[in-house]
Amino acid sequence: MTSTTHEVDTGRAGKVPGPDTDAESGSGSGSGKGSDPSNGFLAKAALVTALLTVAGSVLGLVRDQALAHFFGAGSETDAFLVAWTVPEVATTLLIEDGLAFALVPAFSMALARRGRGARRDPVRALVAASLPRLMLASGVVALILMAGAPVLVEVLAPGLPDPRLAVDCTRLTATCVFTFGLAGYCSAALRAHRRFVAPAAIYVFYNIGIVTAVFVLAPRYGVRAAALGVAVGGVLMVLVQAPSLWRRLTRDTADAPAGKAPDPSAPVLMSGTLVATVLLFALCRQSQVLIERFLASSLPSGAISHLNYAQKVAQVPMILSLMLCTVTLPVVARALADGDVKRARSRVERDLGLAGCVVLLGTAVVIACAPQLIHLMFQRGAFTAQDTVATAAVMRVYALGLLGHTLVGALVRSYFSGGRATWFPLGAMAVGVAATAGIGSWAVDLWGVRGIALANAAGISVAAFVLLCGMGPRNVPIRVRQVLGELAKPVAAMVCATGFGGAIANSVDSPVLAVVAGSAVVAAVFALVLRALKAQAFEPVVRSLTSATRKLAHVR
Numbered sequence: 001m002t003s004t005t006h007e008v009d010t011g012r013a014g015k016v017p018g019p020d021t022d023a024e025s026g027s028g029s030g031s032g033k034g035s036d037p038s039n040g041f042l043a044k045a046a047l048v049t050a051l052l053t054v055a056g057s058v059l060g061l062v063r064d065q066a067l068a069h070f071f072g073a074g075s076e077t078d079a080f081l082v083a084w085t086v087p088e089v090a091t092t093l094l095i096e097d098g099l100a101f102a103l104v105p106a107f108s109m110a111l112a113r114r115g116r117g118a119r120r121d122p123v124r125a126l127v128a129a130s131l132p133r134l135m136l137a138s139g140v141v142a143l144i145l146m147a148g149a150p151v152l153v154e155v156l157a158p159g160l161p162d163p164r165l166a167v168d169c170t171r172l173t174a175t176c177v178f179t180f181g182l183a184g185y186c187s188a189a190l191r192a193h194r195r196f197v198a199p200a201a202i203y204v205f206y207n208i209g210i211v212t213a214v215f216v217l218a219p220r221y222g223v224r225a226a227a228l229g230v231a232v233g234g235v236l237m238v239l240v241q242a243p244s245l246w247r248r249l250t251r252d253t254a255d256a257p258a259g260k261a262p263d264p265s266a267p268v269l270m271s272g273t274l275v276a277t278v279l280l281f282a283l284c285r286q287s288q289v290l291i292e293r294f295l296a297s298s299l300p301s302g303a304i305s306h307l308n309y310a311q312k313v314a315q316v317p318m319i320l321s322l323m324l325c326t327v328t329l330p331v332v333a334r335a336l337a338d339g340d341v342k343r344a345r346s347r348v349e350r351d352l353g354l355a356g357c358v359v360l361l362g363t364a365v366v367i368a369c370a371p372q373l374i375h376l377m378f379q380r381g382a383f384t385a386q387d388t389v390a391t392a393a394v395m396r397v398y399a400l401g402l403l404g405h406t407l408v409g410a411l412v413r414s415y416f417s418g419g420r421a422t423w424f425p426l427g428a429m430a431v432g433v434a435a436t437a438g439i440g441s442w443a444v445d446l447w448g449v450r451g452i453a454l455a456n457a458a459g460i461s462v463a464a465f466v467l468l469c470g471m472g473p474r475n476v477p478i479r480v481r482q483v484l485g486e487l488a489k490p491v492a493a494m495v496c497a498t499g500f501g502g503a504i505a506n507s508v509d510s511p512v513l514a515v516v517a518g519s520a521v522v523a524a525v526f527a528l529v530l531r532a533l534k535a536q537a538f539e540p541v542v543r544s545l546t547s548a549t550r551k552l553a554h555v556r
Contacts, residue, residue: 045327048118049200051324056203057316061162063207064312065377066214067226072382073305076223083169085293086145087176087230089286094184098282100273101416107334108193114355130186138181154289159297186241192330198244202237209233212380273421284429288436288459290439292452295444303449312371317362318405321355325410329417336418348414350478351485351545353537356487359406360494361526366399368501372511395451401457407464414476423469432463486536493529497522509547
């Protein structure tokens with residue numbers, strides 16, 4: 001593991017991959033033999049990112065277990081989850097979706113210009129132009145949210161019986177707007193430099209901060225301790241990345257030519273319109289959560305908590321499926337910056353197929369083993385058996401939209417990877433949000449919190465379909481019919497695997513054995529169906545397993 005991390009984090013002797021030192025291809029321009037960006041570098045980067053992503057997700061579940069143990073699924077947890085809306089939105093806007101879609105292509109283009117011998121170091125110029133503005137804007141927004149916390153709580157959850165606790169928690173979590181802005185900036189810059197270790201580790205340290213605060217301070221301060229943990233975790237996210245970025249930028253600055261006038265003919269790396277489009281898209285996507293919390297606030301106490309716990313567990317497959325897309329976003333952006341559209345298209349199509357397989361496999365496990373998973377993770381302390389039944393029912397419905405969530409996350413990266421402003425993703429997401437609001441308003445009266453989960457699944461699936469149909473020459477011109485045909489194969493595998501896995505899980509009394517047996521059956525059936533359907537995304541997995549088996553047999 002040590003050698004892998006070192007290689008992924010330093011590339012070739014610490015040099016920034018450029019047109020002549022491409023870290024993922026080992027060749028000049030990415031053409032010719034050995035230029036497949038999925039080989040070597042990306043495999044190692046994906047492995048490191050996967051391990052740290054899993055570690056962060058596990059700690060996230062530990063965080064949710066701590067909340068369930070100390071506060072159950074009652075009014076205190078509901079109050080905290082209203083305040084939790086701030087870091088949820090900030091994560092989407094500043095770390096995962098919004099800011100990254102603008103900054104990664106911008107840094108990728110800056111690195112490409114540096115490799116072509118720009119007069120002034122474009123990377124240093126980009127940092128000087130963007131970082132101070134980000135710090136000022138995020139700091140001001142954080143202060144506004146802290147001052148306006150009572151109004152924000154009233155808007156988000158007007159049905160709360162006592163909003164004062166939610167207001168206190170919101171003022172603490174509002175600090176994350178500033179720290180998440182810095183953390184997202186560091187992550188985007190490091191990923192564009194092909195440095196993935198520190199960005200992938202941020203949620204490990206973030207959740208450590210929250211879990212520590214809960215266990216140490218909850219007996220005295222109640223759920224406010226969790227909100228304080230959000231503030232501490234945000235600081236840790238910055239501290240874990242800052243040294244790596246500082247070393248990268250100072251080393252690059254020392255190697256770059258200095259003192260020369262900027263090239264007046266060079267286009268702007270990151271326009272205000274681009275930033276506006278990506279942030280508005282991310283905010284529009286996150287508004288699904290706001291709609292859910294708003295609708296759930298009028299339901300009996302615990303509805304928001306059941307929805308939250310269900311989403312946290314069900315989203316793990318989505319997070320893992322988008323891991324590869326996070327690693328390959330700089331690759332796609334660099335290919336477009338170099339004018340290699342064919343390479344970008346090939347990478348995006350493979351990413352969609354593999355991400356679809358991963359998330360649908362996870363969907364099958366989540367649906368088949370829902371009650372057993374919730375029982376294992378949360379049923380202790382103040383979290384009762386009734387909470388387990390309610391949360392599992394919500395999770396099964398929510399899981400129906402996991403493929404849509406994954407496709408939206410993967411496709412929107414393709415729309416913005418070229419560094420050009422486009423309003424189409426915002427329009428597509430607005431259609432999906434409108435569907436969520438309309439279906440949710442109707443379904444909540446019929447099925448309660450499960451109706452809200454159904455609205456989420458339907459709305460995000462509509463948005464994913466619109467985004468997929470809109471792919472064209474202004475972004476990455478993928479072959480939509482071929483992609484849909486390939487995605488149909490893991491969907492069929494998921495349906496079959498869910499049926500067999502659920503039957504096995506329900507026949508076992510022990511929750512632990514039920515999850516193990518059900519997951520094993522799901523994985524086996526899923527793989528067999530994909531193999532029978534000759535899914536292209538499954539072929540690299542088969543080759544890897546075959547190669548590993550041959551090597552093992554040879555060693556023996």
